Amino acid sequence: MKQISQDVNDLLSRTMDSHVRIAVTGLSRAGKTAFISSLVNQLLHTSTHENLPLFAAARDKRLIGAKREPQTNMLVPRFAYDEAMQHIHANPPMWPEPTRDVSEIRLALKYRPQKKTKKLFSATSTLHIDIIDYPGEWLLDLPLLDMDFAQWSQSQFSALKGQRQQLAQQWLDKLEGFDLLGELDENALAEMAHLYTQFLHSCKENGLHWVQPGRFVLPGDLDGAPVLQFFPCRFDDQEKIGKGSNLAMLKARYQEYQQKVVKAFYKHHFSTFDRQIVLVDCLQPLNAGYDSFHDMRHALEQIMHSFRYGRSNLLKRLFAPRIDKILFAATKADHVTPEQHTNLVSLLQQMVHPAWQTASYENIEMNCMTMASIQATQAGFITQGEQTYPAIQGVTLNDGSQTVFPGEVPKKLPAEEYWHHQGFEFTAFRPQQGSADDPLPHIRMDKALEYLIGDKLK
Numbered sequence: 001m002k003q004i005s006q007d008v009n010d011l012l013s014r015t016m017d018s019h020v021r022i023a024v025t026g027l028s029r030a031g032k033t034a035f036i037s038s039l040v041n042q043l044l045h046t047s048t049h050e051n052l053p054l055f056a057a058a059r060d061k062r063l064i065g066a067k068r069e070p071q072t073n074m075l076v077p078r079f080a081y082d083e084a085m086q087h088i089h090a091n092p093p094m095w096p097e098p099t100r101d102v103s104e105i106r107l108a109l110k111y112r113p114q115k116k117t118k119k120l121f122s123a124t125s126t127l128h129i130d131i132i133d134y135p136g137e138w139l140l141d142l143p144l145l146d147m148d149f150a151q152w153s154q155s156q157f158s159a160l161k162g163q164r165q166q167l168a169q170q171w172l173d174k175l176e177g178f179d180l181l182g183e184l185d186e187n188a189l190a191e192m193a194h195l196y197t198q199f200l201h202s203c204k205e206n207g208l209h210w211v212q213p214g215r216f217v218l219p220g221d222l223d224g225a226p227v228l229q230f231f232p233c234r235f236d237d238q239e240k241i242g243k244g245s246n247l248a249m250l251k252a253r254y255q256e257y258q259q260k261v262v263k264a265f266y267k268h269h270f271s272t273f274d275r276q277i278v279l280v281d282c283l284q285p286l287n288a289g290y291d292s293f294h295d296m297r298h299a300l301e302q303i304m305h306s307f308r309y310g311r312s313n314l315l316k317r318l319f320a321p322r323i324d325k326i327l328f329a330a331t332k333a334d335h336v337t338p339e340q341h342t343n344l345v346s347l348l349q350q351m352v353h354p355a356w357q358t359a360s361y362e363n364i365e366m367n368c369m370t371m372a373s374i375q376a377t378q379a380g381f382i383t384q385g386e387q388t389y390p391a392i393q394g395v396t397l398n399d400g401s402q403t404v405f406p407g408e409v410p411k412k413l414p415a416e417e418y419w420h421h422q423g424f425e426f427t428a429f430r431p432q433q434g435s436a437d438d439p440l441p442h443i444r445m446d447k448a449l450e451y452l453i454g455d456k457l458k
């Protein structure tokens, strides 16, 4: 009898299990891998530490514990959490490696529900959380799904202004003499695609983020494959294109890229999320310059169009879950002193303004905040004569301990001239040395968690 009631209890509590998929969105180097590693780390420590005071379920001691679970998608590698931790706890501590391929992680959170309906069935419930990690560059390809080859080519050429135009010059010169309508020459196509890829690399080196196709700069296992050998070109879309021509092949490769690379990635990983965090490194464009800021803003806006927003009724939701809550977060807030965080939020608001509009049209819940997934510095003060200044202290990548006032974060993006005489110089620091038994130091990870999953744990 006892066994039966135990089984019924197990069954009921499993029926009460809920599930959330979180899209961690961000351009390359925005801090996605650091965020996911910290999120997992913080949750795994909640039962033993009071590391998340702003996360209500943890603060109220309703969170019983967290564990990693085998993911449901068996074709995708596991997120390299242990490797990330080994890096962070190495001597000297290091940041996790840049991401080269997609991976997933699944966590189970056991908690005591507050809601009467949930309590009725069982004293505990479980929330399963799925998160995927991927190279930021791949995200830039999602907008390609809405464009044919002619439209995409057009969009690339209209973006060729200023710095971009200069960086593209070598490829553009070569394109002048290229016989698009001539008979297929695979070697010539490969050479042109190579020059185009070099142009994309130099955009990135110059702090520009919007590089399409994003796979060209980080091809993963597609390195050298013909599907990555195309480039935008000017042509008359109304004219009939000879079957065996270079142009016909470029079109065919673009379509193959759309279907087999971009669509497959989107379908398998991006169509089923219900919560989204958009991580933005606002400090990088302040270091890099005016163009970089606008470029990043444009890239973020483009990407937001690829997600599906809006609340859907229960029935629809069973078939097509949609994102109903977004958090925009300025990452690496530990690079600046705490009193600059309000300015960082307003700079973030300016950065994500077009992206925000895209999502707000659906009237969904959104918020902006600053955070540091893995806090690398300590905030304090330095005294010079009579004066006291806020400062941060940390260990730089070349192992020197440094105490600095990194500068004021502007509330709004300064005019272009600003970079002509000064600019910003934010130092990169190593993660702080700490014990593997303790949770990673962070700034407002708990607030982010509360926003993203707090309601699912009620």
Ligand SMILES: Nc1nc2c(ncn2[C@@H]2O[C@H](COP(=O)(O)OP(=O)(O)OP(=O)(O)O)[C@@H](O)[C@H]2O)c(=O)[nH]1
Binding pocket: 026, 027, 028, 029, 030, 031, 032, 033, 034, 035, 095, 096, 097, 098, 099, 100, 134, 135, 136, 137, 331, 332, 333, 334, 335, 371, 372, 373, 374, 375, 376, 377, 428, 429
């Ligand atoms: N100080 C500080 N630096 C951070 C933090 N998070 C990330 N960084 C820095 O930003 C770099 C990039 O972070 P990642 O988490 O690897 O970024 P990503 O978005 O996964 O980048 P890709 O995998 O290349 O797309 C790290 O190597 C760190 O130097 C943080 O919380 N604090």
Ligand SMILES: [Mg+2]
Binding pocket: 032, 033, 034, 097, 098, 099, 133, 134, 135, 136
């Ligand atoms: Mg990464």
